[in-house]
Amino acid sequence: MMKTLAAPFTPMWNSIPLPLRGLIRTMRPTQWVKNGFAFAGIMFDQQLTEFEPLARVVATFALLCMAASTIYIINDLVDIERDRQHPRKRNRPLPSGQVPVRLAVVAAVILPIASLAGSLLLDLRLAAVIFGYLALHIAYSFWLKNIVIIDVFAIAAGFILRVEAGIVVIDVTNFSPWLYVCAGLLALFLAIGKRRQEMIMLAENAENHRGTYKDYNMALLDDMLRVVTIGSVLTYMLYTIEAPTIRTTGHRMMLTVPFVVYGIFRYLYLIHVKGEGSAPDELLFKDMPLLADVILWVLAVGLILYVL
Secondary structure, three states: OHHHHHHHHHHHHHOOOHHHHHHHHHOOHHHHHHHHHHHHHHHHOOOOOOHHHHHHHHHHHHHHHHHHHHHHHHHHHHOHHHHOOOOOHHHOHHHHOOOOHHHHHHHHHHHHHHHHHHHHHHOHHHHHHHHHHHHHHHHHHHOHHHOOOHHHHHHHHHHHHHHHHHHHOOOOOOOOOHHHHHHHHHHHHHHHHHHHHHHHHHHHHHHHHOHHHHOOOHHHHHHHHHHHHHHHHHHHHHHHHHOHHHHOOOOHHHHHHHHHHHHHHHHHHHHHOOOOOOOHHHHHHHOHHHHHHHHHHHHHHHHHHHOO
16 A cells, blocks of 8 residues: 555656755654644644644744754764664665765755744744754754763753744643643653663664763663653643643543553553664554554544534
């Protein structure tokens, strides 16, 4: 089925010069799904069906994708030698030589300028958030990712900024700070799980790929994973009870808690039993039960907030 659907686009894709195709891959369009956190504010504020707020958040999503692509390119430029020692990442366009370094540098300059310029046109506060997002992740690429524990906190902060970006461009009437906590803990959960699986996959070469792996071990990562797992579930449960918008639903949002718990349990099953989890964004589309759970959660939230 996937091959049938993709077939009409194959000639178009093959007509693009190889270095440009590699640059698009380096921009990681498959990971832009993370920027979907920008829709959290408008969804839970029950404005998803209003055209102007939705258009502003969609534009914000596009600008975040440009900013995120900048970070992916910079990160690959910084890690080019380390990625060449990674069993999977060495096949990426930059480490493999498909994309010239000069082309990647030019893109890393143009994309953030375009993202900041677009955000200034949309909202000054959005420009401040995207600037903070870029500054945080550039600091992560060059420094923060080499500091144990701080590295995963930096990743979580990036997800919180994604939520904030979607909030500042609309007039949110029933905001709850629990939304930030939920996003941050979920990001920590995924980041720690990814660290754990990469350490297992890389084995004795782990320290050569990422300096912080000399400070991590399985016991620490498993304990961290337990803490954020419990915190994620409890925080979401509190959000379904305490958020101002959700109070108007008669607490029916609590019916979505089983979907969240199943999703977390499924991810833990995949990393502990199946040995998956080193790329959470890819795993979402590869594991059908996990994807189905996310879709059902979105449908349940939409039904409760916008129909019932």
